Amino acid sequence: MAKIDLARRAKIGRDRRARTRAQILEAGAALLAAGAALTVDAVAEAAAVAKGTFYYHFENVEELVAAVSVQLGRNFDELLTPARAELRDPIARLSFAFTQCLEKAISDNEWARLVVQTSQRPTEFARSVRDSLKVDLAEAIAQGRVTVRDPELAVDIFVGIWLQVTRGIIERAAPPELSWHALEAALRALGSAPHENRKL
Amino acid sequence: MAKIDLARRAKIGRDRRARTRAQILEAGAALLAAGAALTVDAVAEAAAVAKGTFYYHFENVEELVAAVSVQLGRNFDELLTPARAELRDPIARLSFAFTQCLEKAISDNEWARLVVQTSQRPTEFARSVRDSLKVDLAEAIAQGRVTVRDPELAVDIFVGIWLQVTRGIIERAAPPELSWHALEAALRALGSAPHENRKL
DNA sequence: TTTCACCTTGACTATATAGTCGAAATGACC
DNA sequence: GGTCATTTCGACTATATAGTCAAGGTGAAA
Structure with a gap:
């Protein structure tokens, strides 16, 4: 049967x-x-x-939103797993992810909007992005590579800059080198030594 | 009549x-x-x-939201005008505003939630906060006090950290010295020379 | 061609929400 | 106590939205 x-x-x-x-x-x-x-x-x-x-x-709209969020998460993984496997250095991984996401936001406005909207809801996507970043940031902290000591604060700083710059990309035209300047700022915020930034 | x-x-x-x-x-x-x-x-x-x-x-709910946003804006001004008048240094003003807001968020959870919710809608409040910060940041840039050259990016960095740390305060307990650490990070992100930070 | 599990449809009910309006309440002034 | 501009009330209409269901469509396999 x-x-x-x-x-x-x-x-x-x-x-x-x-x-x-x-x-x-x-x-x-x-x-x-x-x-x-x-x-x-x-x-x-x-x-x-x-x-x-x-x-x-x-079942209802909530479940649809959850499904969209999951799909966006997979989308992110595709965008970032190559680096995640290859790059040994947590700061290099963070830098790669940061610039990749901003570049994609610049070239795909709807994607950027979806990311922002999904991030400001309590979705699976928002949680998993945060968790991934926390792993890398905790590693960087453990290695004494950054000034910030609190992993939660480090995530907030990193995510905060990333999300707000993404909002900026949506609302204004992105000036040249925006991703790079934003990354430099994020790394400075964490207190990563300047020469680390040249990895990309 | x-x-x-x-x-x-x-x-x-x-x-x-x-x-x-x-x-x-x-x-x-x-x-x-x-x-x-x-x-x-x-x-x-x-x-x-x-x-x-x-x-x-x-007239409708939208108008109510606008009124709430305006009230919150006045609330902000009350919190910050003292410093705005006295402090000549734009970075000192920014630092004062930043820590005041985080401290208030820590001590008043509902206020913090209101700020976050209001900021992620296209309200008068969101616009005016951004404008105020832009004035001070543009001045700091003009004075060559910070590394970031683009005022819009500077605002995004500053607002991004502030908002996300506020979200963190809402969702997690605030560790000691959080405001200070967050401020240090924000100033580093902008590329303000370290000794500037001691102003508070 | 027929069968049958799966998929799609749109009308239907029930509920929620926006917005209106005539009537009633309030309280300062005479 | 009477008057009257202002404010408050809540029932009412109209519309929007959630969620259901019986009926019919689809196409692979027998």
């Missing part, structure tokens, strides 16, 4: 289901990025799908 | 009107700080006032 059900489900469902779910996810991300009111009706309309279809894929 | 109307209005209205409006304003601020859904019904109930009364004082 179960075998047949699953086999059929796999064959028939995989495509349609995945496609529709992706549509809804994308529409949700777009509305979230735009800061629009996130209602089921709005999402369904933006996804060109009936209301009932939305509820077939998601 | 007008004379009588205005005289009566002044006598009769001033108290009741002001008191009720203040009640609504306070209720609105509390809900905004709590991050609750800001509906007219919720505000009216929290203010112990009928719905019609809300609409007698405010």
Whole structure:
């Protein structure tokens, strides 16, 4: 029984289901990025799908937001895992992540908006970004590479500059070398010795 | 005609009107700080006032938010004008404002929440805080006192650290000397010479 | 072609929220 | 006590939104 059900489900469902779910996810991300009111009706309309279809894929809007957040998290990982594996130096990893994210924000305004909106909600994404940074910052602190001693404060400083500069990118044009200047400032804030910054 | 109307209005209205409006304003601020859904019904109930009364004082919720934002702005000015008048040094003014705000956030959690919530909406408050900081930072830049050259970036760095540390204060307990450490970090980020920091 | 599990639809109910308005309350002044 | 500008009240209408469900569509496999 179960075998047949699953086999059929796999064959028939995989495509349609995945496609529709992706549509809804994308529409949700777009509305979230735009800061629009996130209602089921709005999402369904933006996804060109009936209301009932939305509820077939998601329990409610909250679950959709969670799914968008998870997807954005994976997106981040893709952007950053290469460096995470290669770079041994925590400060180099932090620097890479920082500039990568700002550069992507500069080249993709909607992505930047999504990041900002998602960060200022209590999402899985916000938590995991914070956790990742804390690991690297704690390592840097343990190595005596930075002046700031409190990992939580270090994260707040790093995230604070990053998020606010991202907001700036959304609202104003990004001047040349913005990412680099912002990184320098963030490293100075942490109290990382100047010569460390040249790694990139 | 007008004379009588205005005289009566002044006598009769001033108290009741002001008191009720203040009640609504306070209720609105509390809900905004709590991050609750800001509906007219919720505000009216929290203010112990009928719905019609809300609409007698405010056009809609948006106008209430604007009024809360303006009030918070005045609150900020009261907190900071003493220093603004006395301190000639822009970096000393920035340092004073920075630590004052963090200390107040530490001692008044609801105030901190209100500041964060209000800052992440496009309010008059958010704009005016940014403008004030930009004036001082531009002066510091003009004096060659800081490394960062772009005033907008300088504001983003300063505001970013301040807001995120405030969020940290809300979510975690503030360790001793937090304000001071955060200020040191912010000044380092701007590239202010170390000895400048001792001003406070 | 038929079957059948899965997917999609949109109308429907229930609730929440915005905004209106006539009536009543208030209190200073006569 | 009576008058009257001002303020307050809450029921009412209209609209928006959440969530449900019976009916029908889809396409792979028999």
